[in-house]
Amino acid sequence: MSLRYAILGLLDLKPMTGYDLKKTFDNTARHFWAADRSQIYRTLGSLQAEGLLDEHIIAQRSRPDRHEYRLTEAGSAELDSWLRSPAPVELPREAFLARIYFAGRAEDPRVVQRLVEERRALIGKRLDELRELEAPRTTYPERLRAMTLRNGIVHLEVELSWLDELEEAL
Amino acid sequence: MSLRYAILGLLDLKPMTGYDLKKTFDNTARHFWAADRSQIYRTLGSLQAEGLLDEHIIAQRSRPDRHEYRLTEAGSAELDSWLRSPAPVELPREAFLARIYFAGRAEDPRVVQRLVEERRALIGKRLDELRELEAPRTTYPERLRAMTLRNGIVHLEVELSWLDELEEAL
């Protein structure tokens, strides 16, 4: 359950509302974590119930109130201990590779060709998106964040060259 | 829900029991799909209820009966239509990258160093495991399957070189 920690981490950078968090995930953290709005609100509720976040409500005219959250001391300690704990092994679940693995039963090679073309377009689009996220890398935290983006980029690049290899191998 | 289709795909290659499927996922499909035993049994039940699988029970002496499943016509058609349908976009959830992204708040650089070392060991081990799965690539279906393995290998390799880059960048 890393969404908890991703939220703590983002709120450590800057106090925010659920709405702001959703935008931040979509805009600047999308290369390593996808978060659903409904799950963000739910998780904010439980983090607050555990005393890891403080909420304060800011009234606005002609707009819904902002419910802004910030880390408590306990939240900050929880984030630290997570950072120092070993990262769990991720288990692969790649629906695209699953299709390729089983595509041999379709004798028509166009089945694979279509999958490959769709994939190439999708990956290319993602690559463009990530390249637009380029951020400064002067301070240490900035360099770390930039390197996670670099991670996404190198994986997408290698995926594209693997797609070329796949087409040649057929 | 691709586990359904991964199971249909594997049973198309060869009729099997839940137990056999678990071994097959762990031994030969682990580079693209991780499957849990309890979920395999549950999914076999629902696929059979939908008429996509036939079960036949083989009695054994001094061992539990084998419940062997094979594709029905409907199951075979379902697998085909999945192969031809566009693959959904995968949403990233990388707990390791999340740690790196937020690790800047720990001023001690050893926090990152330890994460990197653990990661390098883990990725290296996975790479060795995948390299041992090397399979024939003479027929068309074999070549496709071999290429999915190749996909796992190139991603692990690029991850290792990114780890080097990360250490240098700090």
Next chain:
DNA sequence: GTCTACATGTAACTCGTTACATGATTAA
């Protein structure tokens, strides 16, 4: 007049994980 941004959430469902439960055979 239509779309986007702002801002909140709940309910129901599906998918995946962990823990529980059983028991014989064979190889080291």
Next chain:
DNA sequence: TTAATCATGTAACGAGTTACATGTAGAC
């Protein structure tokens, strides 16, 4: 005698998705 392999599953929980529900302000 201990561990691995064979073989079945259920119950409860946790994580993630989809659909539902509401309303204003400002830009084009």
